[in-house]
Amino acid sequence: MNNLVKDTHTKQTYFTSVKVILPGLLTAFIVAVISKVVAIWLPTLGAATIAILLGILLGNTFLKNPILEKGTKIAESKLLEFSVVLLGATVTFQTIAQIGLKGGIFVLLQMGLTIVASYVLGKKMQFSDNMSLLMAGGNAVCGSSAIASIAPAIHAKEEEKGQIITLVNLLGTILMLLLPIIGAIVYGTDILTKSALIGGTLQSVGQVVASASMINGQVVELAMLFKIMRIMLLVFVVYLFSKFKQQQFPTSTATETVPQKKNTALPWYVVGFVLFCIINSLVHLPAELSQTAHFFSGWFEITALAAIGLRLDFQKFFKEGKRFLIYGLSVGIIQVVLAIGLIFLLGL
Template sequence: MWRGIILTFGVAIIAKALAPFLPALGGETLAMFIGLLLGNTIFSNDRWSSGVKWSEKYPIEVGIALLGVTLTLGTIASLKLQGLLFIIAIMILTITFVMWIGQKLFKVDQQSAMLMAAGNAVCGSSAIASVAPAIHADDDKRRTAVATVSLSGTALLLVLPLIAPSLMHHNDMLMGALIGGTVQSVGQVVGTAALINQDVVTYATLFKMLRVILLSVVVIYMTHVVVRSEGADASVTTAKPKFKLPWFVTVFLVAVVINTVFPFPTMINHFGHEASSFLGVVNLAGIGLNLKWQTIRKSGVRYVGYGLVTIIFQIVVATALIYLIW
């Protein structure tokens, strides 16, 4: 594992060192593309994979927790009621559309459609992991959904930084709403926003936190859908959905409250900002190293099409909602 961790952090450090010489790209973009190149060539061996996967998932959680020391409740309040309404609306519409289009057009089974809906509407593989046992989905369905949703998130990571500034007229909060309301995993949200600027990272993270907090509601809803569809199946009706708020969300919220009541010293604010930014670069290095061409092939044409239709829907509907609400 340590090899992969050292490799990922090494790529991040190299990207940060090169960033001043390539300011148009920045450390985040460089980290992702260096990782993508190395991960599919000289570091494609499986012996690196466990450490790379760890580096893609866990350091960014620490980064999000640290972001809390730079914010106050006033920052969160700036989202206002419109922010909550936007997130609820985009989640409901995404779940409804993805479940419907999956079964009608792409002919996937109900469980696979539900896993895709949860992963795209909430928080990627974490949502899939929470929903899968509640609806009794097998490992093959879970893995396929995770691979497809991860690819969808990576596609948005590449596309949104290019189109969001024009769509949202360079408004940081609205760009954060678009990214935080559509991109799949927490790490991908931070990575996507980081390719624009740090203020967008802040807003995108806040919008994403609202989606993560609502995961419990999605798990309960999908459990009831399965119960209704399978009727008197005792193994389903007795199942109790399990959900626990991720630790980094809890720490993030606690830090925000503390910073509001007892403001942290400027030194701590600065450390939180810089550390969070660097761990975002590590996250993008991990995403690049972990994205393999065989993963794209493994998802199959049907699921790649399913994912593509889903992200187009998300971008169009999220943009329309933002124009309507704000």
């Protein structure tokens, strides 16, 4: 009898979860389908660009509804993660070789200089030590994921974490739309340099995919490689920030008791991407399998980008104070200038 009650409860919970998720997930998929159709007549824009722009338009007007929130969040995060993993099945060591040693040096310098500049600027603008470190890590590595990993290591408060996540996401959205234009103006048709600019600068994986998709599929692949290199350094950054905070405030960090769950492991989709890439390089997967992976990766990506657009609330741009917005925009300008300067100096 007890087992029957448990099974019934489990089924009810499952169906409740599906009901909550389905509206947003279906809406994101419908926007993706519409974008694919519209892209037939607007091939220059492409389905990915149309999906995120249409999502932004609808999400701030007709489809601004809390009932969609859970589903669009799942679509934005999980589908994009699966898309990244499947992208690994289309990449080989030969693709990675296109980035080369200079590309690796570029990523290290871009991350290091972004961290220093963001932290120093934050302190100059009288932000707390924690907020300056979170801003530095979020912009240098991988946006919200990096912030969530760094916060417990430096004993940041939930309020500090929330404010910086909002700011970093706002900055990333602006750069996501601007970098393809900047890349076209500065680098013309050069694929590698535009990939380095987008993959080495943008905050989240979704923003990298969305921005690179506005150019072409090859830029998506290469930009994601630059991005993956940054994410793989997350554990190292968390460790350094933790040590730095302990040295700066040895007493306060020992006595602070902020109950937060540590989360410093590499994201599963990065591991999956690397494994698929290794398998594809060593075994050379059948063309049919690679094509199938590319097909599903493309649909997951466009649905996720539609969800990102639907979730982008323009009101958040105006909720944060002027000082926050100035800080965010200043860090963004520094990142873009650093990237362009390093690409030139390294001769990428």
